[in-house]
Structure formats: structure tokens, C-alpha cells
Amino acid sequence: GEDVEQSLFLSVREGDSSVINCTYTDSSSTYLYWYKQEPGAGLQLLTYIFSNMDMKQDQRLTVLLNKKDKHLSLRIADTQTGDSAIYFCAERESSASKIIFGSGTRLSIRP
Amino acid sequence: DAGVIQSPRHEVTEMGQEVTLRCKPISGHDYLFWYRQTMMRGLELLIYFNNNVPIDDSGMPEDRFSAKMPNASFSTLKIQPSEPRDSAVYFCASSLVGAGNTIYFGEGSWLTVV
Numbered sequence: 055g056e057d058v059e060q061s062l063f064l065s066v067r068e069g070d071s072s073v074i075n076c077t078y079t080d081s082s083s084t085y086l087y088w089y090k091q092e093p094g095a096g097l098q099l100l101t102y103i104f105s106n107m108d109m110k111q112d113q114r115l116t117v118l119l120n121k122k123d124k125h126l127s128l129r130i131a132d133t134q135t136g137d138s139a140i141y142f143c144a145e146r147e148s149s150a151s152k153i154i155f156g157s158g159t160r161l162s163i164r165p
Numbered sequence: 166d167a168g169v170i171q172s173p174r175h176e177v178t179e180m181g182q183e184v185t186l187r188c189k190p191i192s193g194h195d196y197l198f199w200y201r202q203t204m205m206r207g208l209e210l211l212i213y214f215n216n217n218v219p220i221d222d223s224g225m226p227e228d229r230f231s232a233k234m235p236n237a238s239f240s241t242l243k244i245q246p247s248e249p250r251d252s253a254v255y256f257c258a259s260s261l262v263g264a265g266n267t268i269y270f271g272e273g274s275w276l277t278v279v
Contacts, residue, residue, distance in 0.1 A: 085266050096169075096256055096270035097208075142208065146266055150197060152221060152270055157207040 058156035060143050065162045068103040074159045077142030079124065083145040086119060088128045091140045091158070100128070100141075134161050167191075169271035172196050179279045183245040186274045189238055190259030198268060199242050200256040201227045208256075214240065220248055 057079045078086070084105050089097040101128075103110045103117045116129040119138045130137055140158040143146045170189040178184055186254070190197050198213040212222040217234045225232070234240040244251055254275050260268040 087267070089270075096272045097258075099267055099269065102267060143176040151215070151260075151262070152213055153198070153267065154210070155200075155252055 058143055058145055058154050060156040060159045063160050066133050067163055067164050069132055072116050072133045072161055074141050076126040076156055077124055078148045080145055082147050085146045087144040089142040106123045118144050131162055169257055169259050169269055171271035171274050173274055174276045178247055179188050180278055181247055184241040184247045188240045188257030191269055194259035194261045196260045198258040202254045203222050224261045249278045252277050
């Protein structure tokens, strides 16, 4: 079945870049997503990438997709304290339309 | 648009009681999802609907859980009887086919069963 894996924790210094990695198993995944969850809140969509793309950039966010290795990453440039949150990677097949989430990576920022 | 609206935001109930969680999806969306989030199991898909019809309920933990979608603007998730291990945050989400098939989440219903 489908599976999405992420490391549980990441700590970076304020101002540095954060790179959060994700691997998935379903080669038929059509859409891949990054969501952000702040404490006590729901999941907020950050960005998504279609499977025929290698890269997508949106302001401080860069998403890289290696479809051969089934590896997705999210880079946050100039990480700020407001970026502290849990980041979820997710995949979706176009046909089944259900979205499978990873366990989430908790990003903490140190001064 | 107001986004996905869930109620109640917080509920504390005693073991054995019935719990009903409610969701209003974004207007015009044709998919609705119920997820459960716990520290131990992360974010689990319980059930999802397409055009008010349940498509996949394989994630529903057991018969104590049921979900309905009587119309395009309302869904319920019911737990009867509730147990302490049902304590979790329950998220409702909705999406529309196309435009990245993005799903939008509500703020969640925080359930504590004592």
C-alpha cells in the first residue's frame, strides 16, 4: 500500500535554510503536497507539485521532486521563528483521490 | 469563503457517551474527508465521500464509528459508545477535483474521553 515517510524532528538556526525530506512509495502519485501545522491549528497548505515537475519555487519555499527515487524535499530559505511548526508531506493519486500523509517533521528554530 | 467549519472545537465527555462531530465543507467542493490525529499514530484517514457518497471507509477503526453526509454541505462523524482511546483531534477536510486536487482542512475537533 501507499506509505509516506519523514524524519520526526529538525532543528535549525534562525536565518539558515531548512530542508525537510520525504519519501513515498506509490509511483502513481500524481500530486505531492506540503502542509504546515501550527500548535492548536489545522493543516495549512503550503505548496504542491505535480508529478511531471522537478522543482517549484514560491518565495522562500522551494520544492524538489526526484520521481525516480520517490523523494520530495521542502527547502525554507532564511528560516524564521514563525516557521516553527510541524510539516507534513502528502501524496495523492488522481484516480483514488485520497491523500496519504506522512508522520510530520517538527521544525524547531534556535537563536 | 469561510473555509471548512467544524464543531465543536473542544469536547470532553465521559466514557460510554455518544459523541457527534460536525463538519461544513467549503461550498462547491465535491470531496469530504475525515482524519484523526494522535501522537502515537499521526494523521489517519478514516473515511472520505465523493458527492455525498462514502467511497472508502477502510480507515474507520471499528463499528463504534460511523459517518454520514446527508447533503453537500454537511457531514457528521459519530462515536457510540466513546472510549478513552478515542481521544484525539478529528479533522474534516474538503476538496474539489482539479486545481491540484488540494484539500483544505478545518481547525479540528479536540475530543477528550475520560
